[in-house]
Amino acid sequence: MRPFSLFRLSLQSLAIAGLLTTATPTWADSLLVGTRYTTLTLIKDTLAALPACLKYCFLGIEVRLEISLTKVKIWLVPRVEHHLAALHVMASDRFPKEPYIEWAATVGVVQKLLLDQLGQVLFIAISGSPLVESSGGQTRYGRYGDHQSTNFKEVEIIGHPVAVLPALVDKDGAFKKDSYTDGPTGGGSYGYGGGSGSGSGGSGVSVTKVNLETKNFITQWGDWAKSCIHNPNACAVGPLLPLTLISLYFQIKDLIGQIYAIANAIVKFQKLAQDLRELTEKLSIDLALGGGIKIDRLLCPNEVKYFYPYYLSGPDALFWRSGWPITDVTKTLTMLNPLSSDRVGVGLELWGHLYPRHGFLNNEHPGHVAPVIAARGADLVADASVKLRPKLTSVYAQGDWQSLSPHPTKYCESHIATLPTPIDAEGGYAYNLWPKFSCPLSDVGKVVAFIPFRFCFKIGD
DSSP states (O other), X not given: OGGGHHHHSOOHHHHHHHHHOOOOOOOSSOEEOOOOBOHHHHHHHHHTXXXXXXXXXXXXXXXXXXXXXXXXXXXXXXXXXXXXXXXXXXXXXXXXXXXXXXXXXXXXXXXXXXXXXXXXXXXXHHHSSOOSOOSOOOBOOSSTTSSXXXXXXXXXXXXXXXXXXXXXXXXXXXXXXXXXXXXXXXXXXXXXXXXOOSSSSTTSOOHHHHHHHHHHHHHHHHHHHHHHTTOGGGSOOOOOOOTHHHHHHOOGGGTHHHHHHHHHHHHOHHHHHHHHHHHXXXXXXXXXXXXXXXXXXXXXXXXXXXXXXXXXXXXXXXXXXXXXXXXXXXXXXXXXXXXXXXXXXXXTEEEEESOSOSSEEOXXXXXXXXXXXXXXXXXXXXXXXXXXXXXXXXXXGSSEEEEEESSOOSSOBSSGGGSOOOEETTOXXXXXXXXXXXXXXXXXXEEEEEEEEEEEOXXXX
């Protein structure tokens, strides 16, 4: 009943109660322990979906004019579109229970320590005594209808390492070196490009320094939270997670050879380059070419920051654990609208709404809760109007969805709710976002005309 949605939202008092409440759930569905993956498994399972998710299409030919002091050249440049995994989204019951093993052991642990600090600060400020368990908790009863059920999940969104792929493939489909650190993908723009990534300081960052910065971050965040508990909307953005923690343990340089090799075995970039050039030549045979056909790349560049935390619900705990009106008061009209478009579910079945964008959801099925919570996180990252919450706005937060955990899929869906929804016994879910990219395969000269002709290539065997 959407007109009464405000009454079923988790208000701040209910969110606090959720922190205190845990119960042993009973499900009609059978439980499974979903995929727990390493960085390399993340890459392999993501690239396994290339045949279905890349959707590489030739859109036509741009006629480009290049003028110099001595000559004029006419270039024919193919324009293409394709999808590519750009962001990785995780939803988990608590930290460090994320399905991504290395991430849980590092960033997940830090967020757990931060939330323990929140438990101390929050409940001393409210009741004079500390809270031992700082996770969101859950309340659930055995049969639907016995009682309203509230589930909670943390959410994290990071830059996907597979997004480096366009910087690794040259115009002929061969492996291209040394373009992943400071090239058009932006991989080196925040210091994550070099080093061994072994966790022993190979990135140029010492473990001692990271530990000190992490300790200071938790202390600073606790001080900030204490002053902001009663009115987060009046506060500035809290301290950000120290990025040296990421640069120490997550290094794109260690992965580029494997990313290219795995992707090339599936896509066969050299053949794709040859087919693309032959198609362009056939379409341009009767044209006065001048400069000829110009192809400088096969995939569209992007500015994804690999492993960068675009959004973490831990440092956003005051908003992520508060309901309306603390969280998304500006979306009040949408919440009151019975015909609003922020519904998540399959067909007429409603699993939840995007707003308010916090971690609590009144739904007893964890496999339905996770997609809603993941979609809320993605919507936050896509929303440039959000100012107070610690996140990086990105155009890559909209696209097709692929499941990684509990069960990886080799296909993508335009709506996250249409992916499989098994119940994971450990509460960890993960997805990839594959946005659409469109670009000319060269930036030479200036566009003076466009010849449309759509053709989509078959990827894989």
